[in-house]
Amino acid sequence: xxxxxxxxxxxxxxxxxxxxxxxxxxxxxxxxxxxxxxxxxxxxxxxxxxxxxxxxxxxxxxxxxxxxxxxxxxxxxxxxxxxxxxxxxxxxxxxxxxxxxxxxxxxxxxxxxxxxxxxxxxxxxxxxxxxxxxxxxxxxxxxxxxxxxxxxxxxxxxxxxxxxxxxxxxxxxxxxxxxxxxxxxxxxxxxxxxxxxxxxxxxxxxxxxxxxxxxxxxxxxxxxxxxxxxxxxxxxxxxxxxxxxxxxxxxxxxxxxxxxxxxxxxxxxxxxxxxxxxxxxxxxxxxxxxxxxxxxxxxxxxxxxxxxxxxxxxxxxxxxxxxxxxxxxxxxxxxxxxxxxxxxxxxxxxxxxxxxxxxxxxxxxxxxxxxxxxxxxxxxxxxxxxxxxxxxxxxxxxxxxxxxxxxxxxxxx
Numbered sequence: 001x002x003x004x005x006x007x008x009x010x011x012x013x014x015x016x017x018x019x020x021x022x023x024x025x026x027x028x029x030x031x032x033x034x035x036x037x038x039x040x041x042x043x044x045x046x047x048x049x050x051x052x053x054x055x056x057x058x059x060x061x062x063x064x065x066x067x068x069x070x071x072x073x074x075x076x077x078x079x080x081x082x083x084x085x086x087x088x089x090x091x092x093x094x095x096x097x098x099x100x101x102x103x104x105x106x107x108x109x110x111x112x113x114x115x116x117x118x119x120x121x122x123x124x125x126x127x128x129x130x131x132x133x134x135x136x137x138x139x140x141x142x143x144x145x146x147x148x149x150x151x152x153x154x155x156x157x158x159x160x161x162x163x164x165x166x167x168x169x170x171x172x173x174x175x176x177x178x179x180x181x182x183x184x185x186x187x188x189x190x191x192x193x194x195x196x197x198x199x200x201x202x203x204x205x206x207x208x209x210x211x212x213x214x215x216x217x218x219x220x221x222x223x224x225x226x227x228x229x230x231x232x233x234x235x236x237x238x239x240x241x242x243x244x245x246x247x248x249x250x251x252x253x254x255x256x257x258x259x260x261x262x263x264x265x266x267x268x269x270x271x272x273x274x275x276x277x278x279x280x281x282x283x284x285x286x287x288x289x290x291x292x293x294x295x296x297x298x299x300x301x302x303x304x305x306x307x308x309x310x311x312x313x314x315x316x317x318x319x320x321x322x323x324x325x326x327x328x329x330x331x332x333x334x335x336x337x338x339x340x341x342x343x344x345x346x347x348x349x350x351x352x353x354x355x356x357x358x359x360x361x362x363x364x365x366x367x368x369x370x371x372x373x374x375x376x377x378x379x380x381x382x383x384x385x386x387x388x389x390x391x392x393x394x395x396x397x398x399x400x401x402x403x404x405x406x407x408x409x410x411x412x413x
Contacts, residue, residue, distance in 0.1 A: 020042075020043035020044075020120060020122070021040055021041065021042060021043060021064075021110060021112060021114070021120040021121070021122040022040060022041060022043050022122050022124075023038065023039075023040040023108060023110040023122045023123070023124045024038065024039045024040065024041075024124070025038065025098065025108060025124040025125075025126045026098070026126065026171045026172060027171065028169065028170065028171040029127045029128065029129050029165070029168065029169075029170050029171065030078065030098070030100040030126060030127065030128045030129075030170065030171055030172045031100055031128070031129065031130070031131045031163045031165075031170035031171065031172045031174065032100045032101065032102060032103065032128060032129065032130045032131060033099070033100060033131070033174055033175075033214060034099065034100055034131075034163065034170070034171070034172025034173055034174045035081075035086050035088060035091070035097045035098070035099045035172055035173050035175075036097060036098055036099075036171065036172045036173070037083070037091075037092060037095050037096070037097050038070070038080070038095070038096045038097060038098055038108070039095075040064065040110050040112065040122060041064075042061045042062045042063065042064075042114060042120075044060065044061045044062070060116075062114040062115050062116045062118070063114065063115050064112045064113070064114055064115075065112075065113050065114060065115050066112060066113040067096075067110070067111075067112050068111040068112060068113060068119065069109060069110065069111035070096055070108070070109070070110050070111075071108070071109050072098070072106045072107070072108055072109075073106050073107040073108075073109070074104065074105075074106040074107075075101065075106075076101055076102045076104070077100070077101060077102050077103070077104035077105060077106040077126075077128050078098050078099065078100055078101060078106040078108070078126050078128055079098070079099050079101050080096060080097070080098055080108065081096070081097050081098075081099055082096060082097075083095040083096060083097060086099075087175045088173060088175055088195075089185075090195070098126060099172075100128040100129075100172060101128070102128065102130075103128055103129050103130050104127075104128055105125060105126070105127055105128070106125070106126055106128070107123050107124070107125050107126075108123065108124050108125075108126060109121065109122075109123050110122045110123070129165040129168065129170060130165060131163045131164065131165060131170055131174070131214055131215055132164065132165055132166065132215055132217065133163075133164045133215055133217040133218070133219055134161050134162070134163055134164070134177060134178060134210075134212050134214070134215055134217070134218050134219065135147055135161065135162045135164065135218075135219040135220060136148075136149065136159055136161060136178075136210065136218070136219065136220030136221075136222075137159060137160050137161065137162050138157055138158070138159035138160075138272060140270070140271075140272035140273070141272065141273055141274045141300075141301075142263075142274070146220075146270075146272060147219055147220030148220050148221050148223070148269050149199065149220065149221070149222045149223065149272050150223045150225060150266050150269045150270065150271045150272055151199075151201045151222070151223065151224055151225070151271065151272050151273055152201070152224070152225060152226070152227075152271065152273055152275065153201055153202060153203055153204060153205060153224045153225065153226055154201060154202075154203050154224075155201050155224075155273055156198060156199065156200050156201065157198070157199055157201075157272055157273070158186055158196045158197065158198050158199075159196070159197055159198075159199065160195070160196050160197065161174075161177050161178055161197070163177075173195055174214060176213070177195075177212060177214065178197070178210040178211065178212050178218060179210065179211050179212070179213075180199070180208045180209070180210040180211060180222065181202070181206075181208050182199050182200045182201065182202060182208065182222075183197055183198070183199050183208070183210065183222075184197065184198055184200075185197055185198075186198040199222050201222070201224035202224050204224070205224055205225055205226055205229060206223070206224045207221060207222070207223050207224075208221065208222040208223075208224075209221055209222075210222070223266065223269070225266045225271070227275075227319040227320070227321075227322055228322065229266050229267075230264055230265065230266055230319050230322070230325060231265060231266055231267055231268075231325060232265040232268075232325055232326050233262055233263065233264060233265065233277055233317040233318070233319075233325055233326040234262060234263035234264075234265055234270070234326070235260055235261075235262055235302075235315065235317060235326065235328040236260070236261050236262075236263070237258060237260060237328070237330050242358075242359030242360060242361060243331070243333060243359065243360045243361055243377075243381075243382040243383075244258060244307075244313075244330060244331060244332050244333060245333040245334070245335050245359070245360035245382045245383075246307060246332070246333070246334055246335070247334070247335055247336070247337045248334055248335075248336060248337065249337060251307075251308075251334055256306065256307045256308070256334075257290065257304055257305060257306045257307060258304075258305050258307065259302065259303075259304060259305075260279070260298075260302050260303050260304070260305050260315070261301055261302035262277050262298060262301070262302040262303070262317065264277065264319070273300075274300040274301050275300055275319070276297055276298050276299055276300050276320060277297075277298050277302075277303075277317050277318065277319060277320070278295060278296070278297055278298070278317065278318050278319070278320055278321075279295065279296055279297075279298060279303050279305075279315055279316070279317050280294065280295045280315065280316045280317070280318075280324065281293075281294045281295070281305075281313070281314070281315055282314040282315070282316065283311065283312065283313055283314045284308075285308060285309050285311070286307065286308060286309045286310070286311045286312065286313045286332055287305050287306065287307050287308065287313035287315065287332060288305070288306050288308065289303070289304070289305070289306065290303075290304040290305070290306050291306075292306065297320065307332045309332070309334075310332055310333055310334045310405065311331070311332060311405060312329055312330070312331055312332070312405065313329065313330055313331075313332050314327065314328075314329045315327065315328045315329075316328070331380065331382075331404075331405055333360070333382040333384075333405070335356070335360060335382060335383070335384045335385065336384060336385050336386060336387060337385070337387070338355050338356050338385025338386070338387075338393075338399070338400060347369060347370060347371075348366035348369060348370065348371050349366070349369070350366055350393075350394070350395075351366055351367070351368075352365070352366060352367075352398070353365070353366040353393060353398075353399065354366070354374075354398045354399055354400045355371070355385065355399075355400060356383035356384070356385050356400050357373060357376075357383060360377075360382045360383045360384075361376050361377060361382075361383065362374055362375060362376035362377050362383055362402070363377070363383055363398075363400050363401075363402070365398075377402035378402065378404070380404050380405075381402040381403055381404045382402065382403065382404075383400055383401075383402055384400065384401060384402075384403050385399060385400045386399040386400070
């Protein structure tokens with residue numbers, strides 16, 4: 001009986017797979033006034049291309065030869081239009097689109113003839129909401145999205161817009177969703193991906209607030225600035241989360257150094273374009289430029305800092321040829337090479353033995369044959385170790401300790 005059921009089930013699936021169709025509607029809620037291209041296909045073909053239910057081996061895909069009906073159950077909510085009637089210059093004129101005409105829910109119906117002679121029907125539900133806000137979305141040089149775009153005068157940037165009903169995101173393409181000085185549509189869209197805009201920043205400082213014929217609320221702005229308007233420069237010490245600790249061997253080999261990414265800031269907003277800056281060291285015995293300089297220029301993303309001694313490194317920054325607008329102080333530690341935890345692959349043999357965690361943020365302790373993390377050192381401290389061959393390390397006693405800059409340097413705990 002079970003065997004017969006399996007055979008019957010397979011026959012039913014093959015029959016349905018070969019005689020059904022599917023219509024694809026926008027994934028998400030369509031915005032009123034927005035267009036989304038429709039597509040449909042033979043169920044067998046869709047499943048063969050990686051659908052959730054694999055197509056059986058006897059499933060033969062077919063193509064549409066005639067669309068008999070493509071309609072909406074409620075034209076006041078959504079209407080089907082020909083691509084040639086869509087007011088988007090990148091519309092597929094040979095395709096079909098659905099446009100949101102009012103808030104609500106509608107059912108789209110497809111009735112089509114396929115090349116096997118069959119006439120098939122498919123339906124899909126679509127939700128529509130009115131847009132009440134549009135938000136700018138630009139990707140800056142650091143890879144992060146922003147809505148307030150800050151750009152050097154004369155530069156150019158691409159951005160898209162996001163549609164919202166309250167906090168709910170909406171989908172679809174609004175013709176000329178926003179307008180503004182220096183703003184134009186860029187490349188053509190791909191499917192329902194947001195149509196990109198491009199903003200050409202003017203040659204003089206300006207703030208552009210975008211306008212929209214659809215909503216009164218456009219979130220975000222476009223600002224063009226000069227170097228004279230820079231109010232701050234962010235300096236994120238690359239190794240700051242790792243206590244800026246270097247071993248004695250790194251100092252002796254001249255490898256003690258760190259990266260210092262910088263961010264140009266105008267009135268609290270970061271520039272979307274990275275720019276070179278000037279750095280100055282007030283503590284050359286502790287830190288300088290890569291070649292021992294007390295003042296040096298950086299590339300657009302930031303600079304390199306060489307460290308020479310233990311203590312507090314004090315750096316300041318300015319735009320090239322401009323007054324200093326920012327300062328940064330951070331501790332630099334020199335520590336003793338300790339046990340190599342990576343070589344032990346997580347295992348240990350001396351109960352109670354300790355070693356510094358990666359980055360010198362805390363202590364690892366040997367317990368029951370495995371390294372167990374102790375709490376991190378305090379924020380102003382670093383993990384320092386005794387030489388791996390010292391008696392404290394080989395007898396199971398603690399051979400590391402957390403210390404700050406004010407501690408007296410020792411070779412053990």
